Amino acid sequence: MVTIPVIxxxxxxxxxxxxRQAVVKEVYQACHEIGFMYLQNSGMSKDLIQQVFNYSKSFFNLPLExxxxxxxxDEFNNTGYVGIERERLDPNKPGDLKEAFNVSKEGAVGIDACIVDFYDSCTQLANTVLQTFALALDLPEDFFRIRHDRHNHTLRSLHYPPLQTPPKPGQVRAGEHSDYGSITLLFQDDVGGLEVQTTAGEWIGAAAIPDTVIVNTGDLMQRWTNHVFCSTKHRxxxxxxxxxxxxxxxxxxxxxxxxxxxIACLECCQKEKSPIYPPILAGEYLLSRLQATYGNS
Structure with a gap:
């Protein structure tokens, strides 16, 4: 049985x-075999995480109007409130039973001090993870970090409301999908429901483990590394x-x-197979995926 490693x-x-090299090896294995890992002792403040969850709950409790x-x-800005069923992460299924609020680095400044602090802490942790990735692939330590230095990241609060009526056939809280970028940091409560697909096609639970952050690799990292690191479907x-x-x-x-x-296949990832994908600009890829997710609705 495949399990998501705790590092x-x-x-x-x-x-x-x-x-350090032992940790780098663990990270490589996790990203190569399943694309998900739990990080312990990440340096994120528990109090700060709780503050952001509290802020998130208070926002979602506001009246819809x-x-x-x-x-x-629009997908060019990709910030603001996204209503229930507005997103369809799995294009073959009904809209997702969730609502969300997206914040950019600039947008965080106008919201709340805890959001700014959290965004900065996440950026710091992401840079550390990207550092481990570079070392795992025998690249210069700052290879990925300097290519993320404009902090073009999105902080997304999510709320999956209680179900008052039965869902539509095939409807879930978040449809099967892979993430679009390089990595995702995920913080979740203990209600559960997150599932990850193994390379064998089986779905396994990714329950909350106290004081850990879930990290998963996204599509652009998979393209960059020629599938050495996998972008894993989850729901x-x-x-x-x-x-x-x-x-x-x-x-x-x-x-x-x-x-x-x-985003072009790294030379170090071409030893076993030639490049799977043609080069693409990171911004163009993100835009294309957002357009597909929101459609014309």
Whole structure:
């Protein structure tokens, strides 16, 4: 049975070269075999995470007409409030039973101090993870970090409301999808429902583990590394017990390269097979995926 590994970052951030290399090896294995990992001792403040969850809950508790005043308008901006069923992550299924609020680095400044602090902390952690990726692939340590230095990331608060009526056939809380960027940091409550698809095609649960951050690799990292690191399909299912009456909350930090970075297969990843994908600019890829997700509705 495949399990999502738990990796302790302490040995990378505070240790000598040998211990750091052991962590790098674990990261490589996780990204290569399943594309998901739990990080312990990530350096993120528990209090800050709780503050952001509290802020998120208070926002989603607002009346719909108030939330709609900050509605998501277009894929070029990709910020603001996204209503229930507005997104269809799996194009073959009904709209997702969730609502979301997207924030950019500039947008965070006008919202709340805890959001700004959280965005900055996530950026710092993402840079550390990108550093481990570079070392895992025998690249210069700052190879990925400098290609993400414009902080073109999106902080997304998510609310999956309790179900009042039966879902439509095939409808879930978040449809099967892979993430679009390089990596995602995910913080979730303990209601559950997140599932990850293994390379064998089986779905396994990714329950909340206290004091960890889930990290998964996205499409652009998969393209960059010629599938050495995999971008894994995942989804959020509707619970089949009393938790269906509970709200589920999560916070995702989507880490994306600078728009003008060309995502072309790395030479170090061409030893076993020739490039799978043609080069593409990071910004163009993100735009195409957002357009597909929101369609014309």
């Amino acid at each position: 302790d970052l302490t040995a990378f951030t505070n240790s000598n070269a040998t211990t 108030v939330k709609q005043k900050q509605a998501w308008s 959020v299912m509707i619970p089949n017990d009393d938790r269906v009456k509970q709200s589920r909350y999560s916070i995702a930090f989507f880490c994306h390269p600078n728009d003008d970075v060309e």
